[in-house]
Amino acid sequence: MMNEITNAQTRSFGKENDVQASKLRAKIDDFYAQTLDYDAFNKSNSKPEFWQPIKVAIQECLEVKDSCHILEFGAGCTGFGDYLQELKHRVIFDVQDITASNREYLLTQSDKVHICDVCTIQEKYDIIFSTFVWEHITNPKAVLDHLLNLLNPGGSIFIASPRYDFPFYLSPSSKHLPKIERFRIAIWLQWRRLFVLLTGRPDFLIHFDPAVFHRPWFRDADAIHWVSLRDLKSHLPKNVKLERLHISSTGFRSKIWESFLLLFVRIRKPVN
Structure with a gap:
């Protein structure tokens, strides 16, 4: 059986x-390029409950450096630039996505827009983050390794996504x-x-x-990476620290979701 x-x-x-993974990536990218009703591409998003610890990390970085270089990958229609408020003039905020449909909007939020595979970016960053993108990636191991290479010593990666x-x-x-x-x-x-x-x-x-x-688009119908916290823990080098983060939740169902069905982590690269 x-x-x-x-x-x-x-x-x-x-x-x-x-081989199927590369074929799937091509089909997914074609879907993103043609879809008209994908939420992430149609309206500015705001996720302050996930961005707050990232902002704290930026403030910590600015205590020891004149500027903080940040990358949001899979930015979609991010509102993070506006969320930074008074910190925006002190940081360099880059965004990445695979479709150019939001390029003009992203230029109002960021200092530089990368329309490309994130694994082709070669700049160095102090903080890299994504919110609800990790589950849509077809090469998570390669992306994670590449992002770790992009991090400056002492830098952090923040990832929020569903977990399965x-x-x-x-x-x-x-x-x-x-x-x-x-x-x-x-x-x-x-x-x-x-x-x-x-x-x-x-x-x-x-x-x-x-x-x-197979069906008209609905939320996470394209969640093709079946995210596991154990995968992350097993793959990261031993000298890289993984910290689980938590958001405020009220009610039984919200607490179950936050505790068991949500991946929200900070991955810290050692200083040396």
């Missing part, structure tokens, strides 16, 4: 070095599948997460056949 489940899932899931390592909690990218198929995925996924825990070898699972290609 488990072999049948495993064989079925390996056709739909894999890792970033699989809580038992039987599946990415919305699987909602087009029959219930029995989703159940099989949930069983298989527990085995995969246990494998990572026992071996220390991260998965960074990519879903090759997401709902975004």
Whole structure:
């Protein structure tokens, strides 16, 4: 039974070095270039509950340096430039995205706009962050390694995204599948997460056949990277510190989401 489940899932899931991952990236990028109803591209976003610890880190940086160089990757229609307020003139704020549809708007928020694959950027930064982008990346391991290389010593990466390592909690990218198929995925996924825990070898699972290609777009139908906190912990070098961050939450459901279904971390590069 488990072999049948495993064989079925390996056709739909894999890792970033699989041929299907590059094909998926091309299809996703084509979707982003043509879509007219994608929320992140249509209205300015504000995420102060996630930006507040980033702002604190910027202030800490400015206590020891004249300026702080910042990169937001997958910026979409970010409002972070406005959020910085009085700090904006003291920082250099770069943004990156894969589509040029928001270029003019992003120029009002930032000092430099990179329309490219984030792995082609070669500048150095004190702080790099993203909010709800990590789950849309098809090469998370390569991106993480590259971002670490872009960081100045003592710099930090902030990542906020959903996480899909809580038992039987599946990415919305699987909602087009029959219930029995989703159940099989949930069983298989527990085995995969246990494998990572026992071996220390991260998965960074990519879903090759997401709902975004089968239904009209809905939130996270394109969440193709099934994010796991354990993957991050297993992959990071031992001298790199990972700190879980928390946001204020009220009510039982909000606390469950914040505690188990949300990835919000600060990754710190050592000074030496």
